[in-house]
Amino acid sequence: MSGLHDLSVAELAAKLRGREVSAVETARHFLARAKGHESLGAFLAIDEDVTLAQAREADARLAAGDIAPLLGVPVAHKDIFVTRDFPSTAGSRMLAGYRSPFDATVVARLAQAGVVSLGKLNCDEFAMGSSNENSAWHVARNPWDLERIPGGSSGGSAVAVAARLAPAATGTDTGGSIRQPASFCGITGIKPTYGRASRYGMIAFASSLDQAGPMARTAQDCALLLSAMCGPDPDRDSTSLEAAPEDFSAGLGASLEGLRIGVPREFFGAGLAPDVRAAIDAALQEYRGMGAQLVEISLPRTELAIPVYYIIAPAEASSNLSRYDGVKFGHRAGQYGDLTDMYQKTRAEGFGAEVKRRIMVGTYVLSHGYYDAYYLQAQKIRRMIADDFQQAFRQCDLIAGPVAPTVAWKLGEKADDPVANYLADIFTLPASLAGLPGMSIPCGFGAGGMPVGLQLIGNYLDEARLLNAAHRYQQATDFHLRAPAAIAAEEAR
Amino acid sequence: MSLTSHDIARIARLARLELGQHESERMLTQLNGFFDLVEKMRAVDTAGIEPLAHPLDVVRDIPLRLREDVAGEQVDRAANQRSAPAVERGLFLVPKVIE
Numbered sequence: 001m002s003g004l005h006d007l008s009v010a011e012l013a014a015k016l017r018g019r020e021v022s023a024v025e026t027a028r029h030f031l032a033r034a035k036g037h038e039s040l041g042a043f044l045a046i047d048e049d050v051t052l053a054q055a056r057e058a059d060a061r062l063a064a065g066d067i068a069p070l071l072g073v074p075v076a077h078k079d080i081f082v083t084r085d086f087p088s089t090a091g092s093r094m095l096a097g098y099r100s101p102f103d104a105t106v107v108a109r110l111a112q113a114g115v116v117s118l119g120k121l122n123c124d125e126f127a128m129g130s131s132n133e134n135s136a137w138h139v140a141r142n143p144w145d146l147e148r149i150p151g152g153s154s155g156g157s158a159v160a161v162a163a164r165l166a167p168a169a170t171g172t173d174t175g176g177s178i179r180q181p182a183s184f185c186g187i188t189g190i191k192p193t194y195g196r197a198s199r200y201g202m203i204a205f206a207s208s209l210d211q212a213g214p215m216a217r218t219a220q221d222c223a224l225l226l227s228a229m230c231g232p233d234p235d236r237d238s239t240s241l242e243a244a245p246e247d248f249s250a251g252l253g254a255s256l257e258g259l260r261i262g263v264p265r266e267f268f269g270a271g272l273a274p275d276v277r278a279a280i281d282a283a284l285q286e287y288r289g290m291g292a293q294l295v296e297i298s299l300p301r302t303e304l305a306i307p308v309y310y311i312i313a314p315a316e317a318s319s320n321l322s323r324y325d326g327v328k329f330g331h332r333a334g335q336y337g338d339l340t341d342m343y344q345k346t347r348a349e350g351f352g353a354e355v356k357r358r359i360m361v362g363t364y365v366l367s368h369g370y371y372d373a374y375y376l377q378a379q380k381i382r383r384m385i386a387d388d389f390q391q392a393f394r395q396c397d398l399i400a401g402p403v404a405p406t407v408a409w410k411l412g413e414k415a416d417d418p419v420a421n422y423l424a425d426i427f428t429l430p431a432s433l434a435g436l437p438g439m440s441i442p443c444g445f446g447a448g449g450m451p452v453g454l455q456l457i458g459n460y461l462d463e464a465r466l467l468n469a470a471h472r473y474q475q476a477t478d479f480h481l482r483a484p485a486a487i488a489a490e491e492a493r
Numbered sequence: 494m495s496l497t498s499h500d501i502a503r504i505a506r507l508a509r510l511e512l513g514q515h516e517s518e519r520m521l522t523q524l525n526g527f528f529d530l531v532e533k534m535r536a537v538d539t540a541g542i543e544p545l546a547h548p549l550d551v552v553r554d555i556p557l558r559l560r561e562d563v564a565g566e567q568v569d570r571a572a573n574q575r576s577a578p579a580v581e582r583g584l585f586l587v588p589k590v591i592e
Contacts, residue, residue: 101572194548208546235565238558239547307534310527318508325509327585332578339588344511356510357523360501363508364524373535379544381537386551419526435548460552 004029005164009073009221012167016062016072023058023072027051027116030074034118034165041140042159043076045120050085054116061114070228071114076166078157079120080127081107081212082201086117090203091125091135091153094330094350104201105233106170106212113228118166122156125352126321127172127205129153130180130425133415134354141411142185143484144450148408151181157215158185163487168216168225172202173438174209175309176403176428182215182440183403183453188470188480189215190222193460194435195241198233206316207239209309209432218480219441219470223248226463243461251464252471257291259469262396266302267427273406279444279452280402283473287400290472297392297399301385305429308385310422311365311378312433317355318362324350357418386434389459398469399457402427403440407450431457441470442479451479495525 004026007015015021031048051074058072082088082100089095103111111117124134132140132155140155142148143163150159154171158181161169171178173191182189190213197212204210214225231245263284268277284294326332326346333345351359365374392399404424414420431438437460440453454473458466474480482488501521505512512520547555570583579586 098576101569101575208548234558235560241549304534304537307531311531311534322509326578327587328574329576330578336588339590340509341511342588343509347509348511351510356512356516357520357527359508359510360504360520360524361527364496364500364504367504367507374531376544377535377537377539379546380539380542381534382548383542383545383551384537384539386545386548390551418523419530422527422530433548434551460549 005033005167007167008218009070009167009216009224013070013073013224019062023055023062023116024052026072027055027074027118030118030166037163037165039141040143040159040163041122041138042156042163042165043119044079044089044091044122044137044156045086047086047119051116051118058114058116066114068112068114069224070110073115073168074118074166075110075115075168075170075225076118076121076157076160077107077170078123078154078172080123080172080203081170082203083107083117083120086120088120088203089137090127091123091137092350092352092355093136094324096331098329100201102201105198105236106229107201109231110170110225110228121160121169124153124155125355126203126317127153127174127177128317128354128358130176130421131414132156132181133411134352136352139411142408143487144186145408145448147410148450149184149411151184151408153177154181154215158182158187158189161185161187161215161217162484164483168214168221170212170229171215172210172212173432174206175313175432176425178213178215179403179428179438179440179453179455180425184408184451186442186451186479186482187215187217188219188222188439188441189213190226190439190463190467191437192226192230192463193241193437195239196230196243196463198237198240200233200236204320206313207320208316209313219467219474220249220252222439223252223467223471246464248464248467251468254468255291256287256469256472259292259398260295260396261287261292262295262297262392262399264297264299264302264392264399264401266299267401271405271426272402273446275446276402276404276406276452279446280454283443283454284400286473286476290476295396297395299388299392299430301381301388302426302430304381305385305433306422306426308378308381309425309429309433310361311374312382314358314362315366315375316362318359318366321355321359354418382433385430389430389434389436393459398462398466401455403453403455404428407446407448407452427455436460437463437466439466439470441473442482443477444479496521496528
């Protein structure tokens with residue numbers, strides 16, 4: 001069955017429901033593709049027996065007339081989500097071979113909706129990074145140029161979707177980890193409002209920022225998946241919102257006439273590469289052509305978001321990662337003296353360089369004498385940043401700008417310069433700190449023929465409006481349908 | 494403000510991270526590079542601003558939710574200990590703590 005991988009989630013779900021193709025055939029097709037593209041480094045774990053067993057179950061549900069919306073659709077999960085049936089490592093040596101006794105809520109909700117799991121996807125260690133180069137296991141390559149990074153931390157998810165190894169994938173976004181790799185790989189991804197999707201079973205990085213979301217080729221597919229992923233989980237996630245589950249597909253197609261799109265002038269400064277700027281400007285003009293109104297707004301503390309985020313996220317990480325002590329699960333050093341020595345050697349061996357740096361920063365800013373000056377100060381500016389957005393939303397319905405200042409860079413280019421990596425997160429961090437929903441949609445190509453993503457940011461719980469704006473844009477353009485040359489060439493064969 | 498190698502050793506001890514000589518030196522350079530970036534944040538006037546922990550607290554009252562303290566799902570000890578480095582008779586093994 002060739003061509004199955006060209007279908008969107010919506011099309012594939014319809015074919016499965018119409019029994020034109022079985023879930024088992026579909027699963028086999030994608031498993032074969034994953035195997036054929038191992039060199040991209042997208043997957044960390046594949047288990048044909050598990051996937052095919054889930055596919056057989058989906059076929060049985062289809063035969064029994066089950067109307068679950070995603071029945072038989074294969075999806076792969078970022079390795080940040082714990083899964084009972086596949087190892088869950090968070091891209092870290094610390095969790096080599098770790099088997100969770102339960103499934104993350106997001107994974108369970110998608111299974112309930114009928115999804116068949118293709119396995120686990122590569123990511124930066126504990127989701128800390130923006131190039132996927134911090135994975136302890138292997139690099140992931142951008143299908144548009146194999147010498148470039150796919151972005152991160154949900155790099156494997158973006159690679160799998162862009163190379164048509166999976167029709168969709170899950171991702172997580174703490175400071176841009178869905179939006180930035182989606183942008184760099186030319187796919188669509190959405191991070192919902194903080195608290196929309198349960199964090200239960202998402203291996204914790206920074207708990208006041210972490211959010212799950214879908215990555216797919218179209219906004220319509222993201223809407224389908226997001227509807228299944230979100231919903232209150234009050235007994236298992238203390239920060240889960242009470243917001244009732246929503247059908248984000250219901251409003252797709254509404255006119256954009258009169259929609260006020262805020263364009264933050266701070267997103268278009270000297271740091272924005274001209275090739276990215278050209279693609280973003282063209283996208284904004286496209287929106288104008290669809291009847292939207294462009295409004296200049298200001299997010300005056302955009303630059304401050306970098307230090308604020310890189311204080312708060314490491315602080316929370318240092319606390320969350322204190323659980324890796326070599327006692328209850330995960331790696332334990334082979335040789336050690338007393339208990340303290342065991343902790344220190346276990347953590348020295350289990351964590352990679354970026355994770356250690358963040359643990360050190362976090363430990364320092366939370367330590368006696370520095371807490372007020374760093375951590376509390378960062379939390380106060382966080383409120384100012386969130387207030388700035390509320391101010392802006394008085395003038396506009398959603399905000400648009402670049403996802404990242406440049407297209408994907410070369411593998412190794414910034415690997416030894418953590419601060420250079422942090423600075424490149426400037427446009428995704430503000431919405432993360434404010435807990436707002438944000439997405440990336442393909443809007444053109446820049447230097448080296450690399451994809452450029454347009455970032456759309458909505459107000460709290462306004463995902464439906466965001467997705468509709470993205471969907472209308474995708475009805476008028478075809479950037480989201482383009483495939484990397486090597487992938488398109490095999491499709492033609 | 495600049496950290497010293499003494500600070501690095503102290504933070505590493507607090508974080509229970511063993512750092513080699515070379516690693517400590519690299520860490521010192523990189524953390525100082527990072528804290529240069531943080532300097533401009535410290536100068537911001539935040540008098541009278543409440544710290545923000547749950548982002549939606551900006552637009553609504555977010556109460557701290559507590560679950561009823563009642564027995565729920567049963568804990569499967571064998572499944573939970575399956576990934577433990579050292580277990581004996583249902584107990585997690587650690588180096589001797591008390592002589």
